[in-house]
Amino acid sequence: MKAITYAGKEKLILEERNVPQINVGEALVKVNYGGICGTDMMIYAGVHPRAQSGLVMGHEFSGEISEIKGQSSFEKGDRVAINPIRYCGECEPCKSGNYHICENLKYIGIDLDGGFAEYAKIPIENLHILSNHVREDEAAVIEPLAVAIHTVRRSKFKVGDVVTILGAGPIGILIGIIAKLAGAAKVIISDISSYRLEVAASYGLHTVNSTEKDLIEEVKSITKGIGSDVVFEAAGNQITADQMISAIKTQGEIMVVSVFKNSPTIDLAKMHFRELSLSTTRCFSPRDFEAAIQFIEEGRINIEGLISHRLPVESFEEGFQLVKKSAESLKVLFKL
Structure with missing residues (x-):
């Protein structure tokens, strides 16, 4: 064979x-x-x-x-x-x-x-x-x-929440689809690939090309300055590690989906003062x-x-x- x-x-x-x-x-x-x-x-x-x-x-x-x-x-x-x-x-x-x-x-x-x-x-x-x-x-x-379903289930996501997904690869888009099916009020997804964002948009996700728009400003605009209820990090780089803290609301939850090839720097002080939760998911x-x-x-x-x-x-x-x-x-x- x-x-x-x-x-x-x-x-x-x-x-x-x-x-x-x-x-x-x-x-x-x-x-x-x-x-x-x-x-x-x-x-x-x-x-x-x-x-x-x-x-x-x-x-x-x-x-x-x-x-x-x-x-x-x-x-x-x-x-x-x-x-x-x-x-x-x-x-x-x-x-x-x-x-x-x-x-x-x-x-x-x-x-x-x-x-x-x-x-x-x-x-x-x-x-x-x-x-x-x-x-x-x-x-x-x-x-x-199955990975996407498990990720959404493990999170604190609730019906009516605004979700932001950092990374429009297959897992990121699937998380968005599941969150939408589960009752998200809005699913925002960011990437630098226009092609991948076009696919994400075809599933009804709100796309942000982070080479053209400031993701954090877009999230704040959509949420009236509050931030997303849940942020799913699905790109695995330092840029998204920084964005996940800025995009989330006070007392919101960050769900890290990626397996980082290089250990990112996380500003724990920014998380501490806003009582942010950081969760992970596997398989x-x-x-x-x-x-x-x-x-x-x-x-x-x-x-x-x-x-x-x-x-x-x-x-x-x-x-x-x-x-x-x-x-x-x-x-x-x-x-x-």
Whole structure:
């Protein structure tokens, strides 16, 4: 089978590998589509702390069961989404039901071989059945949608709130879509990419190109000088780390979604005097993943607008270069 393998800093290889052999309790999934994530870009850049050379990348993917061993309700031919989280079940977070922050958490496509291959070996417990209402390419975006759902759920967001999102990448836009569905009075989203902001606007989000307008002035104007109830930081740079404090209202909440490559400087004094709350979010719960599937199955979210490119697996280098160009791309998928 063909597989995209991480071979070192900015070095990927499309190689021929043997189809994985499955054990009892596992399924062999014929992968349909896999999406490139910001975490994949960290692996590609050689800065991810866990990914090792030889890894088959890809944690956003879906497919069809080709073979299965062990008792389960799944059958050969079932269309499935893959929850990539693997947890130990023994640590305190796991015992509390918070499997997504397991102290020994592993991710398919980061710690274990993933979905940028024609076939993937997946534990049965990580499979979720898909109805025929979900397209193959849509199914590859279930994982980032689950991240967005979890992020909004973890926040103090309430119906009628004004929300500001810093960063109009796939996660940022999905957070905006979920916040809007959940009853936000206004969703403001900023970026420097006109292309990404056009996509965000097509979902009814109020866009601000921060190269053309002062984001803070725009937020203050919309909120009559008060500031946003909740700010979601989804860009991961020093500029947005500064903006998140200025854009929020007194006693508001900042939710940090990004994994910062470089540690930002945070003005805690500004937060202290206004009683601001700073929260973080990681991954998603099983409930969030199931909700993401349901939203797509019921047609409540149109994923089509987020998919900018569908490329054959042979064009893997083009795909990773495209993701670097925010002026041209959003969610890039590989057809396996």
